[in-house]
Amino acid sequence: MRRHRDDQDEANVDMTPMLDIVFIMLIFFIVTTSFVKENTINMSRPSNNQSEQTDNPSAPVAIEITDLSEIRMEGRIIDVGAVQANIERKRAENPKTVVIIQAHEEAGVETLVSVVDGVREAGISSPIVARLPNK
Known part of the structure; x- marks a missing residue:
C-alpha cells in the first residue's frame, strides 16, 4: 500500500x-595564505624651482x-661670442654637461647656427636643439 505524503x-x-x-x-584559506610585500621604488618628483636647477651641477x-634673436642663458642676455666661454665654464664644473638650445621659430637662423657653433667649439659635440614653446 502506498502512502500519500502531505505537505x-x-x-x-x-x-x-x-x-x-x-x-x-x-x-583555512585565510590562515594559509601568504602575503608577499612587493618591492617598490621611491621616486621623488622634481621641483619647478629655477634656483635649484641652476645650483645642480648635473642639470642641463x-x-x-x-x-x-636675443640669446638668454640662465636668465640673462648674453652675446654670441660669450656662448663658448659660458659653456666651457659649465663644462669645467661638470664634464657630462648637456646643452639644450631652445630657439623660437621666428629667431634668426644665423643666430642659431652661431650658438650651435659656439657650443661645439666649447667641446659639446651634439647639443640638443628644440623649438621654444609658445608663451
Whole structure:
C-alpha cells in the first residue's frame, strides 16, 4: 500500500553542516595564505624651482633664442661670442654637461647656427636643439 505524503511530510534539507564546511574552508584559506610585500621604488618628483636647477651641477644648460634673436642663458642676455666661454665654464664644473638650445621659430637662423657653433667649439659635440614653446 502506498502512502500519500502531505505537505508537512516533505523532506527538508538542513543547510547548517554545509555552511559549517564553507566557513571552515574559508578560515583555512585565510590562515594559509601568504602575503608577499612587493618591492617598490621611491621616486621623488622634481621641483619647478629655477634656483635649484641652476645650483645642480648635473642639470642641463639651457640656451634660449628669442624671436628677436636675443640669446638668454640662465636668465640673462648674453652675446654670441660669450656662448663658448659660458659653456666651457659649465663644462669645467661638470664634464657630462648637456646643452639644450631652445630657439623660437621666428629667431634668426644665423643666430642659431652661431650658438650651435659656439657650443661645439666649447667641446659639446651634439647639443640638443628644440623649438621654444609658445608663451
